[in-house]
Amino acid sequence: MGDKPNYQKIPVHQLVPGMWICRLDQDAPDSAFESQSFYFTSEAALLLLCPDCKYVYIDVNRSLQAPSERQDGTQEARKLYLNLRTQMDRVMGDIRLGNALQHKRMRNVLEDLMEAVLHDSKSMVYLAMLRNHQDELVSKAVSVAVLSLVFAKHIGLRQDQLLPLGMGALLHPVGLLQVPNEILTKTDPLTETEKELIRQYPRRGHDYLLAQGGFDDETLDVVLHHQERLNGEGYPDRLKGRDISFLARMVAITSVYEALTRDRSYRQALSPTKALSQLYRWRFHDFDSRLVEKFIQSLGVYPPGCLVELSNGALAVVHATHTEQRTQPQVLLLTCPELKPLEQQELVDLAQTPRLDIRKALDPSDPRLEKLLKSVMSGHPGFPI
Incomplete structure (x- = not known):
């Protein structure tokens, strides 16, 4: 990057993501350069700020390609995530058929997942919130593992605890394979017999993995005790407070959020x-309050997958924090300011987009949004809303 600015006037349609915009054509002619400067991310985002903008001034020396590289990275994260789910499909399929659990495959899945979270945790959390997978238990397993590892990264968990945490999170629902679908x-209230069957799934998962052999005690503990609660009202052993291990307390939070x-x-x-x-309200009664607060911090004020209304009236879904x-x-x-669904996804970084911010978070279940969101989802079924 050069020390001296190198200004250039350029039409909007020739902009490339990563160009440093110094001034819009709608700015006052005598206004100073870089009084409203930002990185260009997309034409749609620019036109949200200035609908009649025809050209801009950029600083060639400050322009870079970081935004487009970030989008390429998101595509790589998506490919890796889909591969992880495919591998977990095979793992769950083996268990359903009564086949032996392949430790090497599980280890490879976990190592790939850990590397992905370390490299691009923001994209992985967003992908974990997508609800377009047929096998609910596979989706649950991978999502909880992603959330747990992102949580661990945020709090700086020791390296030697990442493997048992990730493995325990990936395998935490295996006992549910023994519960009738x-x-x-069931939509009606469960009978006491059915409730007891549910309460025993962590022990069934633990006993299955113990019989398979090769799993460390911390992993087995996460599988057994992720449904325990600090007030002693969890299951299967009704443990209280610090009797619940640190890793199990983490997965208790991430599994409930999922x-x-x-x-x-x-x-x-x-x-x-x-x-x-909801987690915040339960933090003193059910969960480790400090960990709940740290988990919320790891996801941000507006978590990935959150539906929001922008200051110009457009709707969007949070991708990364x-x-x-x-x-x-x-x-x-998702939409233009007039609430017309967009035909193509546009990634906008609000931190680099002046005069545009979030007005409020929205509830996708709001009946007033039902028709609009159905129209949006018909074009983009992968959105996590």
């Missing part, structure tokens, strides 16, 4: 912001 999908943000047979999913609010600018995440635009 008609109970898991469950709250997923459609269930007996209730609709909560929005990410409402799910975090910034550590230092938590109220200005990256968002994927």
